[in-house]
Amino acid sequence: MKGFEYLEKEIREWREDGVYRPLTEVESEQGSRVVIHGREVIQLSSNNYLGLTTHPRIKEAANQAVEKYGVGTGSVRTIAGTFSMHEQFEQELAEFKHTEASLVFQSGFTANVGVLATILTEEDVVISDALNHASIIDGIRLTKAGRRIYQHTDMDDLEKALKETQNARTRLIVTDGVFSMDGDVAPLPEIVRLAEQYDALVMVDDAHASGVMGRNGRGTVDHFDLHGRVHIQVGTLSKAVGVLGGYVAGPAVLRDYLIHRARPFLFSTSHPPAVTAACHAAIRVLKDEPELINRLWENTRTFKEGLLKLGFNTGKSETPITPVMVGADSLAMKFSDALLEEGVYAQGIAFPTVPRNQARVRTIITAGHSREDLDQALEAFGRAGEKLGLI
Numbered sequence: 001m002k003g004f005e006y007l008e009k010e011i012r013e014w015r016e017d018g019v020y021r022p023l024t025e026v027e028s029e030q031g032s033r034v035v036i037h038g039r040e041v042i043q044l045s046s047n048n049y050l051g052l053t054t055h056p057r058i059k060e061a062a063n064q065a066v067e068k069y070g071v072g073t074g075s076v077r078t079i080a081g082t083f084s085m086h087e088q089f090e091q092e093l094a095e096f097k098h099t100e101a102s103l104v105f106q107s108g109f110t111a112n113v114g115v116l117a118t119i120l121t122e123e124d125v126v127i128s129d130a131l132n133h134a135s136i137i138d139g140i141r142l143t144k145a146g147r148r149i150y151q152h153t154d155m156d157d158l159e160k161a162l163k164e165t166q167n168a169r170t171r172l173i174v175t176d177g178v179f180s181m182d183g184d185v186a187p188l189p190e191i192v193r194l195a196e197q198y199d200a201l202v203m204v205d206d207a208h209a210s211g212v213m214g215r216n217g218r219g220t221v222d223h224f225d226l227h228g229r230v231h232i233q234v235g236t237l238s239k240a241v242g243v244l245g246g247y248v249a250g251p252a253v254l255r256d257y258l259i260h261r262a263r264p265f266l267f268s269t270s271h272p273p274a275v276t277a278a279c280h281a282a283i284r285v286l287k288d289e290p291e292l293i294n295r296l297w298e299n300t301r302t303f304k305e306g307l308l309k310l311g312f313n314t315g316k317s318e319t320p321i322t323p324v325m326v327g328a329d330s331l332a333m334k335f336s337d338a339l340l341e342e343g344v345y346a347q348g349i350a351f352p353t354v355p356r357n358q359a360r361v362r363t364i365i366t367a368g369h370s371r372e373d374l375d376q377a378l379e380a381f382g383r384a385g386e387k388l389g390l391i
């Protein structure tokens with residue numbers, strides 16, 4: 001189309017490089033098996049860690065909320081869109097996280113952007129891990145604060161950054177709790193120790209640790225027993241919690257400030273009743289059914305051991321996020337296609353999501369996978385890997 005030739009040119013190049021990806025349509029509910037292209041396959045690409053997307057108690061809560069309150073709130077939170085259920089949920093979430101307060105955003109992405117872009121000014125410096133999530137990077141781009149990126153999980157480099165920025169009003173160290181593409185865990189105790197030594201604040205994005213790590217899925221702060229020593233915890237309600245949304249948990253003063261100044265909070269309509277009721281029910285399921293988290297980790301161990309036995313490289317993964325490293329960008333896509341032919345959906349991840357030629361097929365095991373699912377998936381990985389000469 002006229003005017004868009006430059007976009008067409010780039011898309012043509014992606015096709016030539018074998019990295020152009022049409023969206024994959026899921027034709028069923030999101031479960032351990034899904035229907036794709038009319039065929040049932042094993043799902044290894046969702047963030048539905050605990051299978052809560054289809055949990056009966058959570059579905060029931062959503063249905064009841066629709067019946068009682070309708071499908072939308074009709075306003076942003078600060079005008080007419082705060083329902084009692086929003087406030088009640090935030091109070092229970094704060095108690096769950098052992099923080100004074102919490103505030104829900106429309107997504108984890110907007111929670112990160114909302115906090116970072118709002119609380120930092122040109123007097124401050126943000127110190128960020130090199131592999132932090134895109135929403136942290138975008139949040140940082142929106143601040144006028146100074147920025148310093150430290151090498152991934154490199155505590156010497158973090159200390160150097162803290163020494164170099166002593167003149168700032170506030171230094172905020174920000175890190176993913178679990179890194180989304182590699183599945184490794186931030187060295188949070190060491191980060192907190194350095195922050196205390198150099199008088200900096202710490203913010204952790206627990207998108208992939210919420211519902212996965214810590215007691216009842218309270219996240220990395222709970223896992224490392226650092227309650228009260230991490231100033232800001234961001235989490236998502238879109239992954240293990242199974243619904244949609246993000247939140248900031250921390251001191252009441254932070255909540256108050258964000259309500260008045262965070263642009264994604266101020267200028268975007270609040271969550272529909274069904275979403276809030278479902279999230280609230282999901283937090284209660286985390287409290288009542290910790291066995292789901294045990295199953296998630298057992299399944300993860302079984303699958304990871306199987307992949308290693310087959311000869312695959314799973315990188316630095318320490319969590320259910322298990323990348324199968326392949327290298328070349330187009331090879332990851334071919335591997336993903338071969339797996340789909342073998343009955344497994346595992347998406348290839350390439351540049352710009354990860355650095356060039358560090359492409360991988362990223363798998364996420366869930367509590368919902370049966371032993372049969374795992375065995376079949378491993379057999380498929382073996383056949384597809386041999387076909388492409390990866391093992």
Ligand code: PMP
Nearest residue numbers: 107108109133180207236238245
């Ligand atoms: N942070 C991290 C580390 C993530 O992986 C994601 C999801 N890709 C997000 C934030 C954003 O969460 P949401 O999907 O709720 O917007």
